[in-house]
Amino acid sequence: MTKRLFVKGNEAVAMGALEAGCRYYFGYPITPQSDVPEYIARHLPALGGQFIQAESEIASINMLLGAAACGARAMTSSSSPGISLKQEGISYMAGSECPGLIVNVCRSGPGLGGIDASQADYFQAVKGGGHGGYHIIVLAPDSVQEMYDLAMLAFDLSDRYRIPAMLLADAVIGQMKEGLVAHKYVPPADLAEKTWALTEKCNSGKRKVVKSLRLGDGEMEAHNNNLHARYAEMAQREVRYEGLHLDDAELVLTAFGSCARIAKTALRLAREQGMKVGMLRPVTLFPFPAAPLREHCATARKVLCFELNNGQMVDDVRLALPDKEVAFYGRAPGAGSLPTPEEFLAQIRTHYEA
Template sequence: MSKRLFVKGNEAVAMGAIEAGCRFYFGYPITPQSDIPEYISREFPKVGGTFIQAESEIASINMLLGASACGERAMTSSSSPGISLKQEGISYMAGSELPGLIVNICRSGPGLGGIDASQADYFQSVKGGGHGGYHIIVLAPGSVQEMYDLTMLAFDLSDRYRVPAMILGDSVLGQMKEAMTPHPYEPPVDLPEKDWVVTGKGAHGGQRIVKSLYLGDGELEAHNWRLHAKYAELKEKEVRYEGVGLEDAELVVTAFGSTARIAKTAIRMARDEGLRVGLLRPITVFPFPEQAFLQATETAKRVLCIELNAGQMVQDVRLSVDRDAEVFFYGRPPGAGSLPTPEELLEQIRKYYKD
């Protein structure tokens, strides 16, 4: 059995990336994600990796693009304002069908905001934060263990579909410590060969071009339909979520990331009072678990969406539930001391369970 370690969520992301074969990191320090580049800069020399603290977030995302185009597993990480600066490069990667990992340990905003936890980057992450109507794969861990496990998964999904992937965390998950069990990376046996990499004509005997510029008649339309076919395939094959107590639930609570941890405690408290409450936690927030919400609300006609923002994921919930279901929202915009308590969420559960 592997030894359990007591580590930060940020460290778990870095450990998972190294275990998954990532050997190129490009980034720029910003609180609360700076443990990731600190850890990787210390550990990469031991595995022959390349770490570059770039001159800016813009430089780092374009370095990621270049390393990916050469077929390497590579990543960058930042926090909310830094991710905003990377959006043009992320759009270029999506348009060029390049894999790669972007980690966002969210902080408060808008603007510089603060370093407190926030989930207000949901729209930016799942709707395509840059130009061009694209999507990326977005995974929302709920524990330090998942920060490790989902980082590995993100690399695999990104390589499989040639779509950039994001780990969407926040400063609670990034900075908290809890027990985690590291385990060896097991690469999927059916990952496609990277027969598109641009490593020089002499290396593969022919010309290869990675690009997002399509000027021929009908080329760009065809390219966009091909991209959106991938997104449809992701929705069909790669949805992940956690369901607890949905079988007899009269009220479904939904939340993602660190907020779901607090919601779980509130649900246990509600169950102790005899309230039949279940949890539906999206793990992939793109692709969103639409069918899971539809199925859950065929019997449970009330949904309470809890977020650390003024209301973002709740829009996807409302689009996914059964037409007869009611969706309620309880949010806390980010700010000092803004994390809800289990008792606070229990009060909301009582309110919407009875109404």
């Protein structure tokens, strides 16, 4: 059997990123993600990389922009209030088509909020976050293993589409420890060279300009159309999700990240009690798995969406299923008040029997 490590989610995401060839990290301390920069600060120098603890979240996202424009795999990580500060830079990265990884170990809010797990930043992550009508790739790991695996996938997708990628985790996924199989990173065979990026060597050929200002006649409109065409292509090609007991499900649960873990236990208990319940867990939150959701819910009576907030992803579920009854249960957790599988099970029973 492959040797399994026993590590925190925050360490796993750092390990996955470094294995995927990330050699530049720029960040600023904030709970509950500080294990990410701490791990990278310990390991990056030996790999010949650069770690900078920046003066602010704003500076770190802009350092990421600079490194990305130079063709490097680079990342930053933070938690909710810090991610808000990064939104300016994320918009510029989207506008100037700079790939890069942004890890958000989400905490509760608004404002300074709490340090507990929360999924309150779903809208911010998938609807754009900053100004300008763009989207970024958003992946939602639900285990320590996925923190590792999806860090790699995030770089691949980000490089392929020249769209920044966010890993949306939370304090549960970041702080918990589980077994991890640390495997080798294999770059996708079809991943193109970054010919658009500023290269290491002196450049006597065509000058390269990485920018987001587009004042030419029709230039901005064309650029937006181009970005949105890529979003559509991603929706066709890059959607990822996990399906459980969907074949005969009368009630389909949807949940992502840590909330999906709680829902999985509730699902097991419901099945043990004879209820025909299934689950579809979006792994890519953007692109959202709308088409698979439609397909798998075709014969279900009802859909129940669980979230660790007061209802955000449920909007996307309802948009995907306009003719289906979609119920929601969730709450914004505070200190020590995460929903439990028993609590979800009670909801499942109510909606199953109704």
